[in-house]
Amino acid sequence: MRKFYTLLAREVRGYFHSPIGYIVVVFFLLVTGVNYYFQISFMNQRPASYSVQEAFFNNVFFWLPFILIFPLITMRLFAEEFKLGTIEPLMTAPVRDLQVVLAKFVGALVFYIALWLPTLLYFAIFQKITQQPAANSAGAYCGSYLMVLLLGMFYLSVGCLASVLTKNQIVAAIISFCAITLLFFLGLIQYILLDVSGGMRDWLGYVSAIEHMATYSRGIIDTRPVVLYLSMTALMLALTYQAFQSRKWRL
Amino acid sequence: MIKVENLTKRYAGQTAIRDLNFEVGQGEIMGFLGPNGAGKTTTMRILAGFMPATSGRASIAGFDVFEQSLQARSRLGYMSENVPLYNDMRVTEYLDYRAALKGVPHRRVAERVGDVKELCGLREVERKLIGALSKGYRQRVGLADALVNEPELLILDEPTIGLDPNQIRQVRELIKNLGRQHTILLSTHILPEVEMTCSRVIIIHKGRIEACDTPDNLLGQIRQAGGVVVEAKTGKDDGAEELKKISGVREVTTDQDDDWKIFSLRVESGLDVREEIFRLAAARKWTLRELSQRRATLEDVFVEITHSDQTEMPT
Numbered sequence: 001m002r003k004f005y006t007l008l009a010r011e012v013r014g015y016f017h018s019p020i021g022y023i024v025v026v027f028f029l030l031v032t033g034v035n036y037y038f039q040i041s042f043m044n045q046r047p048a049s050y051s052v053q054e055a056f057f058n059n060v061f062f063w064l065p066f067i068l069i070f071p072l073i074t075m076r077l078f079a080e081e082f083k084l085g086t087i088e089p090l091m092t093a094p095v096r097d098l099q100v101v102l103a104k105f106v107g108a109l110v111f112y113i114a115l116w117l118p119t120l121l122y123f124a125i126f127q128k129i130t131q132q133p134a135a136n137s138a139g140a141y142c143g144s145y146l147m148v149l150l151l152g153m154f155y156l157s158v159g160c161l162a163s164v165l166t167k168n169q170i171v172a173a174i175i176s177f178c179a180i181t182l183l184f185f186l187g188l189i190q191y192i193l194l195d196v197s198g199g200m201r202d203w204l205g206y207v208s209a210i211e212h213m214a215t216y217s218r219g220i221i222d223t224r225p226v227v228l229y230l231s232m233t234a235l236m237l238a239l240t241y242q243a244f245q246s247r248k249w250r251l
Numbered sequence: 252m253i254k255v256e257n258l259t260k261r262y263a264g265q266t267a268i269r270d271l272n273f274e275v276g277q278g279e280i281m282g283f284l285g286p287n288g289a290g291k292t293t294t295m296r297i298l299a300g301f302m303p304a305t306s307g308r309a310s311i312a313g314f315d316v317f318e319q320s321l322q323a324r325s326r327l328g329y330m331s332e333n334v335p336l337y338n339d340m341r342v343t344e345y346l347d348y349r350a351a352l353k354g355v356p357h358r359r360v361a362e363r364v365g366d367v368k369e370l371c372g373l374r375e376v377e378r379k380l381i382g383a384l385s386k387g388y389r390q391r392v393g394l395a396d397a398l399v400n401e402p403e404l405l406i407l408d409e410p411t412i413g414l415d416p417n418q419i420r421q422v423r424e425l426i427k428n429l430g431r432q433h434t435i436l437l438s439t440h441i442l443p444e445v446e447m448t449c450s451r452v453i454i455i456h457k458g459r460i461e462a463c464d465t466p467d468n469l470l471g472q473i474r475q476a477g478g479v480v481v482e483a484k485t486g487k488d489d490g491a492e493e494l495k496k497i498s499g500v501r502e503v504t505t506d507q508d509d510d511w512k513i514f515s516l517r518v519e520s521g522l523d524v525r526e527e528i529f530r531l532a533a534a535r536k537w538t539l540r541e542l543s544q545r546r547a548t549l550e551d552v553f554v555e556i557t558h559s560d561q562t563e564m565p566t
Contacts, residue, residue: 002354003351003352003354006348006351006352007352009348010348014337014339017339017340018339084337085335086335086336086337087335088296088331088335089331089396091301092300092327092329093324093349093352094321094322094325094353094354095352248303
């Protein structure tokens with residue numbers, strides 16, 4: 001367990017030692033901050049039937065940066081080690097492959113969570129200034145942040161898999177960007193193609209990140225997406241583990 | 252300490268090493284020589300558990316490097332050829348990280364890291380970023396890393412490559428001292444280094460072991476075991492003719508330097524013919540300017556084994 005923490009600590013520190021970490025933080029907080037501002041000023045102009053928090057998590061200014069950050073967070077995980085050759089000292093130390101894979105995933109997840117924490121301030125500031133709660137319940141907060149966490153785990157694990165497949169960080173970023181975008185657009189098909197059958201539409205609804213977020217940000221915690229994202233994360237990590245082990249036979 | 256049996260590694264379409272068999276005993280410093288591409292790095296990587304062999308077995312301290320990889324790796328300090336390091340870490344930070352990763356007990360980490368920094372001369376750069384270090388210092392960080400968990404076995408892949416002569420001397424001294432407590436497998440291209448530090452030598456060529464013995468025995472084995480250089484004015488005599496008659500002299504080649512003739516004699520190993528040459532010169536009234544014995548070096552052994560082999564072996 002100590003080795004896992006040692007690896008994890010290095011991964012997390014790695015984000016704050018590299019410019020990419022800070023670029024991602026600045027980019028993300030800037031765009032989400034602007035998004036929050038837009039939502040409030042928009043709601044100021046006319047009465048709305050939803051809360052600030054619901055609006056914040058359900059619009060294009062939320063989804064666009066959301067999809068973009070995953071390739072940036074995960075591209076370096078394995079690809080950088082392969083490129084620099086540091087995989088050699090790493091794997092000749094007495095550590096298990098599984099420890100390395102999990103440490104890298106959890107490291108990315110810790111950074112991702114750290115990225116989201118400041119957004120809680122948005123709501124605190126809103127409450128402080130307006131002297132009133134943002135017309136929503138604790139359940140809605142929990143729901144939206146839980147969905148952020150679930151989606152984050154899944155997309156980060158996709159990024160892990162992309163990074164383990166190549167020693168080129170750019171290629172890793174492109175693979176994960178394409179994969180995550182495709183997964184995301186699966187949920188959009190039902191709005192675009194009007195002639196999909198009812199069964200197909202239901203199925204697309206089940207895997208639609210947009211629908212999941214819409215439900216969760218209203219405070220309705222449906223267990224189906226929890227199962228979906230946790231099992232998909234496990235699958236992606238299992239594939240990452242297999243791909244990581246296969247490096248020995250490809251050398 | 253190391254036991255290698257019929258170790259073979261094939262990459263797509265080519266065989267890097269075939270049927271290697273050797274053993275390295277406790278406390279030995281084993282030199283691992285061979286031309287570039289002979290399979291040294293491949294062998295060392297297999298031993299370090301970085302890649303599996305195609306067939307054959309290798310074990311470290313009785314632990315199979317593939318089946319019981321974790322146990323084998325925890326008894327090992329490995330320094331790879333180009334010393335890849337995390338450029339964004341500081342020297343002490345990196346060594347602390349490596350010590351923890353290799354399972355050095357928590358309360359001993361500071362002590363061990365301090366010791367290896369002292370040993371490898373890293374005190375003055377301990378707070379620097381690794382990315383800002385010179386090649387020589389990076390090499391020392393790699394060595395410090397290999398030593399930090401007090402491994403029973405050190406595998407060093409070209410530890411002196413890219414160092415200046417002073418640094419090479421320092422590293423050589425360091426390795427010699429380490430050899431008192433550790434078993435070392437060391438690959439290098441610098442042959443005098445091997446002669447000075449290693450108790451035994453393996454010469455590997457085209458993936459096969461061509462020789463495995465002590466440096467002294469290897470020197471004794473080679474055909475061109477040494478020679479004598481004579482520089483003389485021989486007057487009317489040819490010189491070479493007379494020298495050839497001395498028993499033990501196999502071959503004489505002649506060079507001219509103004510009036511002086513330079514004879515290079517190939518002599519049977521173990522013989523010293525200088526006294527007879529002196530008598531001959533005195534008798535024939537030659538003027539001698541130089542009469543010296545050239546000791547065969549490992550370089551001769553290396554060249555003979557790897558060169559003659561190139562012409563004999565079909566490709």
